[in-house]
Amino acid sequence: MRGVRTKDLCYQYASSGFSLQNINIEIDEGEFVLVTGASGCGKSTLAYCLSGVIPHCIKSGEMRGEVVVNGKNTRDVELNKLVKDVGIVLQNPESQIFGTTIEEDIAFGLENLCLSPNVIRDKVNEVLTFIGLEKVRGKNPYQLSGGEKQKLVIGSVLAMDPSILVLDEPVSNLDSFGAEVVLSTLVSLKNVGKTIVLIERRIEKVVSFVDRIIALDSGKVVADMSPRSFFKNRKLVEKLDVNPPQVVRLVYRLEESGVKMDDVPLTVEEFVRGLNGPYNKN
Amino acid sequence: MDPIIKTEKLCFSYDGASFAISDISLEIYRGEAVSIIGPNGSGKTTLVKHFNGLLKPTSGRVFVNGMDTRKTTTAELARTIGYVFQNPNHQIFSNTVLDEVVFGPKNVGFKDAEKLAIASLESVNLGDKVDASPFSLSLGEKERLAIASLLAMQPDILILDEPTTGQDYSTCLAIMNLASNLKRLGKTMILITHDMDVAAEWTDRVFVLSEGFLLRQGKPSEVFSDFDFLQSIHLSPPQMLKVGRLLGFESVYMSVDELAGRLKSEISQLYKSGIVFS
Amino acid sequence: MVLCTTIMVLSLVFNSPVFLVGLFLVVTSLLFVARVHREFFKRVKALASTVVMAFILWSLFYRWSLFNPSDSTEVILTIGPITLYRLGLIYAVSMPFRVLVMIGAPLLFFMTTTLSELVLAFARVGIPYRVAFTLGLSGKLVPLLENEFKTIKQAQTARGLELDKGGLVKRVRNYIPVLIPLTFRSLELSDQMSIAMETKGFAMKDERTFYKDIEMKRIDYLVVAFSLLALGLGISLRFFGVGIIA
Numbered sequence: 001m002r003g004v005r006t007k008d009l010c011y012q013y014a015s016s017g018f019s020l021q022n023i024n025i026e027i028d029e030g031e032f033v034l035v036t037g038a039s040g041c042g043k044s045t046l047a048y049c050l051s052g053v054i055p056h057c058i059k060s061g062e063m064r065g066e067v068v069v070n071g072k073n074t075r076d077v078e079l080n081k082l083v084k085d086v087g088i089v090l091q092n093p094e095s096q097i098f099g100t101t102i103e104e105d106i107a108f109g110l111e112n113l114c115l116s117p118n119v120i121r122d123k124v125n126e127v128l129t130f131i132g133l134e135k136v137r138g139k140n141p142y143q144l145s146g147g148e149k150q151k152l153v154i155g156s157v158l159a160m161d162p163s164i165l166v167l168d169e170p171v172s173n174l175d176s177f178g179a180e181v182v183l184s185t186l187v188s189l190k191n192v193g194k195t196i197v198l199i200e201r202r203i204e205k206v207v208s209f210v211d212r213i214i215a216l217d218s219g220k221v222v223a224d225m226s227p228r229s230f231f232k233n234r235k236l237v238e239k240l241d242v243n244p245p246q247v248v249r250l251v252y253r254l255e256e257s258g259v260k261m262d263d264v265p266l267t268v269e270e271f272v273r274g275l276n277g278p279y280n281k282n
Numbered sequence: 283m284d285p286i287i288k289t290e291k292l293c294f295s296y297d298g299a300s301f302a303i304s305d306i307s308l309e310i311y312r313g314e315a316v317s318i319i320g321p322n323g324s325g326k327t328t329l330v331k332h333f334n335g336l337l338k339p340t341s342g343r344v345f346v347n348g349m350d351t352r353k354t355t356t357a358e359l360a361r362t363i364g365y366v367f368q369n370p371n372h373q374i375f376s377n378t379v380l381d382e383v384v385f386g387p388k389n390v391g392f393k394d395a396e397k398l399a400i401a402s403l404e405s406v407n408l409g410d411k412v413d414a415s416p417f418s419l420s421l422g423e424k425e426r427l428a429i430a431s432l433l434a435m436q437p438d439i440l441i442l443d444e445p446t447t448g449q450d451y452s453t454c455l456a457i458m459n460l461a462s463n464l465k466r467l468g469k470t471m472i473l474i475t476h477d478m479d480v481a482a483e484w485t486d487r488v489f490v491l492s493e494g495f496l497l498r499q500g501k502p503s504e505v506f507s508d509f510d511f512l513q514s515i516h517l518s519p520p521q522m523l524k525v526g527r528l529l530g531f532e533s534v535y536m537s538v539d540e541l542a543g544r545l546k547s548e549i550s551q552l553y554k555s556g557i558v559f560s
Numbered sequence: 561m562v563l564c565t566t567i568m569v570l571s572l573v574f575n576s577p578v579f580l581v582g583l584f585l586v587v588t589s590l591l592f593v594a595r596v597h598r599e600f601f602k603r604v605k606a607l608a609s610t611v612v613m614a615f616i617l618w619s620l621f622y623r624w625s626l627f628n629p630s631d632s633t634e635v636i637l638t639i640g641p642i643t644l645y646r647l648g649l650i651y652a653v654s655m656p657f658r659v660l661v662m663i664g665a666p667l668l669f670f671m672t673t674t675l676s677e678l679v680l681a682f683a684r685v686g687i688p689y690r691v692a693f694t695l696g697l698s699g700k701l702v703p704l705l706e707n708e709f710k711t712i713k714q715a716q717t718a719r720g721l722e723l724d725k726g727g728l729v730k731r732v733r734n735y736i737p738v739l740i741p742l743t744f745r746s747l748e749l750s751d752q753m754s755i756a757m758e759t760k761g762f763a764m765k766d767e768r769t770f771y772k773d774i775e776m777k778r779i780d781y782l783v784v785a786f787s788l789l790a791l792g793l794g795i796s797l798r799f800f801g802v803g804i805i806a
Contacts, residue, residue: 038450039421057755080761088759094704095752098697098760111768112761120769146322160761172448175322175476177516201450204521243451246479246521246538253542268524275529336714360720367715371748372708375740385737389720417744431719 002029004050004164008065011045019045021219032196037216038241043199047168051088052079086164087157093149103137109160123159131155147178151185164195204245208266215240231264247271285309286470287333292342294328302328303494315465317473317481320491321516326474330441335359361390363439364432370424374416382416386435402434422453439470446480458484479520482506483537503534705746712741
C-alpha cells in the first residue's frame with residue numbers, strides 16, 4: 001500500500017506517561033493531511049513516528065504498535081533506507097541547513113546516499129527550479145529570509161525524492177509572507193502527487209487546501225475528517241484549543257443568534273458567497 | 283501631553299554598511315497600547331531594542347520618560363521599561379518559578395522582591411506554581427512566567443515581543459486579556475507582532491515598519507483598511523476586514539465580535555423572511 | 561594553505577625589518593587580490609593602539625636577552641634614565657610588521673577558503689569524512705550559538721542583569737543566567753541538527769560521493785612547490801646569518 005498507516009501505535013517517553021495512545025490512521029498516497037491539536041497533544045511525536053525518527057533517532061522511549069510507510073515497517077528498515085520514502089521538515093530552518101551554498105545544501109542528502117555526481121547534479125537542478133531558488137544557487141543560505149530558508153529545507157528533503165513529506169510546524173516562526181511562501185510550495189507538491197502530512201497550529205491559511213484534518217488530544221485521535229465536517233463540530237474545536245479561521249468563528253457567533261448553516265465556509269470568499277440576499281448584490 | 287517614549291530621526295546600523303532602521307521618528311503616549319508590525323526583517327525588534335537601551339542609536343535620539351538612552355544604561359532603564367523577549371527559553375534559568383521571578387526586581391534594587399514576585403505570579407495565574415521548576419512548565423505557562431518576571435520589576439512600560447506566536451488559542455486570549463488589564467491599570471503596552479488579527483483587536487495604534495522605515499502609523503481601523511498598502515508590504519488584512527469590505531460595509535469591523543454584532547440583527551431579519559444562509 | 565603557513569614561518573625566521581616589510585607587502589597584495597583587504601584593515605584598526613604602544617615599548621626598553629649578545633649596540637639617544645638603542649629601534653620597527661603578517665596570513669587563508677572546501681581538503685588528504693564533517697559542523701554551530709548567546713545576554717540584561725560589574729568571582733556568577741539558557745538551547749539545537757542530518761541519510765560511515773569536488777590543479781601544485789622552496793631557502797639563509805640584524 002502506498003502511503004503511510006499506523007496500527008495501534010503507542011509511544012511513551014522515558015519519564016512520563018503515554019505521549020501517543022492507540023493511534024490508527026491511514027493516509028493514502030497523494031493526500032494532504034493536517035494534524036493539529038493543543039501543545040503537548042503528541043503531534044510532534046506522531047510526526048517523528050511517521051518519518052522513522054522514532055525509533056531510529058530517538059531511542060529513549062518505548063514504541064509499541066507499528067508504522068508502515070509504502071509497505072515498509074519503520075522498525076525493520078534502517079533510517080537511511082526509509083529516507084527515500086518519507087522525509088521530515090522540522091520547525092527551525094537554521095538547524096536543518098548543512099551546505100555552505102544553497103545548491104550544496106540540496107546536494108547534501110544525495111551525497112549521503114552515495115549517488116553519482118551526475119545524478120546529483122541533475123536532481124539539484126530539478127529541485128532548484130521547482131522551489132524557485134535557481135538564481136541564488138551559489139549564495140550563502142543564511143542570507144535568505146525565513147520563508148525562503150524553509151523552502152530550501154523542503155527542497156533539500158525533496159531532493160531524495162520521498163513520496164511522503166512530513167512537516168512539523170514549519171511556519172510557526174515565520175511571518176505571514178513566509179508562511180504563504182511555504183504553503184504555496186506545499187500546494188505545488190500536492191499537485192505533483194506527493195503525500196503531505198502537515199503538523200500545524202496556525203491553520204487559518206491551510207484549511208482550504210487540505211483533504212483531511214486529524215486532531216489529537218492527549219495522545220489520542222479525536223477527529224479524522226474533512227475540514228468542513230471538523231469545523232461543524234464547534235464543541236470539539238473549542239476543546240482542542242485550536243484557532244479556527246475568523247470566518248468560522250464568525251459563523252459560530254451567528255449561530256448563537258439562531259442562524260443555522262449547512263456548510264462551514266473556510267475562506268472569506270466562501271462566507272460571502274454563502275450569504276444570500278441583498279449582500280450578494282453588492 | 284508629553285510622550286513617554288520619543289524617537290527623533292533614529293537610525294541604526296549593525297555593521298556600518300547598511301541600516302537596519304532609518305530615520306524613525308515616533309511618539310508613544312502613557313497608557314497607550316500600541317503595536318509595531320511588519321514582516322520579518324523590517325526592523326521591529328531593532329527599533330524596540332533602542333527603547334530599553336540594549337541598542338544605542340547610530341544617529342538620532344531616543345527618549346524614555348525624558349531620559350536620553352545614550353546617557354542611560356539598560357539596567358537603569360529596566361526600572362521603567364520591561365522587555366519580554368520572544369522565546370521564554372532565552373530567559374529561564376532558575377530552580378523554582380519564584381526564584382525566576384525574583385531575579386528581576388532584585389537586580390533593580392527592590393527590597394521586597396519576593397512579595398512583588400508573588401503578586402506578579404498571581405496576576406498571570408501562576409500563583410499555584412511558585413515552587414515548581416520553570417523547566418517543567420508548558421509553553422503557554424512559560425510565556426506567562428516570562429511576563430511575570432518582567433512585571434515584578436514594576437515597569438511603567440511593558441514590551442511584549444511576539445507573545446502569541448506558537449501559542450494555543452486559549453493562551454493567546456489569556457495573554458492578550460492580561461495585556462488589556464495592564465493597560466487598564468495605567469501601564470503603557472508595546473506589542474511587537476506579525477499577527478495582524480492580534481494587532482487589530484487589541485491595540486489602539488499601530489506602527490508599520492518595512493525594510494527599516496516607518497511607513498505608516500495610526501489607528502488599526504485606518505491602517506488595515508488600506509488593502510493596497512498592506513499588500514505592497516506583503517501583509518494580509520485580518521479576515522474580518524476582508525469580509526466587511528466584500529459586503530460593502532462602510533464602517534470597519536476589527537474583530538469577530540464586532541462584525542457578528544453588525545451581521546446578527548440583519549441576518550436574523552433575512553432569515554425570518556425566508557432567506558437561508560447556506 | 562601551504563603558502564600561508566610558509567609565510568607565517570618565514571616571518572618568524574627573519575627579524576630584519578627589510579625582509580619583514582617585504583613579507584608584509586606580499587601578504588597585503590595577496591589580500592588585495594583576494595578582495596578581502598577591508599576585513600584586514602578593520603582588524604588592524606582595532607589593534608592599532610596596541611601596535612603603536614608595542615612600538616614605543618620595544619624601542620625604549622629594548623634589551624638583549626634571546627639572541628646572541630653583541631657589543632655593538634649603538635646608542636642613538638639618551639634621555640635621562642631611558643636609552644634608545646639603534647637595535648631597539650630596528651626591533652621596534654620589525655616586530656609590528658611581524659605581528660601584521662601573522663594576522664594577515666591566517667586571515668587570507670580563512671577568508672578565501674569556504675568551510676566546505678576546507679572539509680573536502682581534509683577528506684582528500686585522508687582524514688576520515690566523519691572527522692572532517694564534524695569539524696565543519698562545529699564551524700557552523702559557532703555563529704549559530706553566538707547569536708543565541710547575544711540574544712540571551714540581551715534578554716537577561718533587560719531584567720537588570722549587569723554583566724560588567726563586580727570582581728572576578730561576582731562576574732563569573734553573573735554569567736550563570738546566561739550560560740544556563742545557552743546550554744539548553746545548544747542541546748535543543750544540536751538535537752534538531754542530528755535529527756535533520758540522520759533523516760537526510762547521514763550515517764557515521766565514510767562512504768559518500770561528492771557533489772562539488774576540489775582538485776589540485778596545476779596552479780595549486782605550483783604554489784605548493786613555490787612555498788616549499790621559499791621555506792627551504794628562508795631557513796637555510798637564516799643559518800647563514802642573512803636577514804638578521806645582530
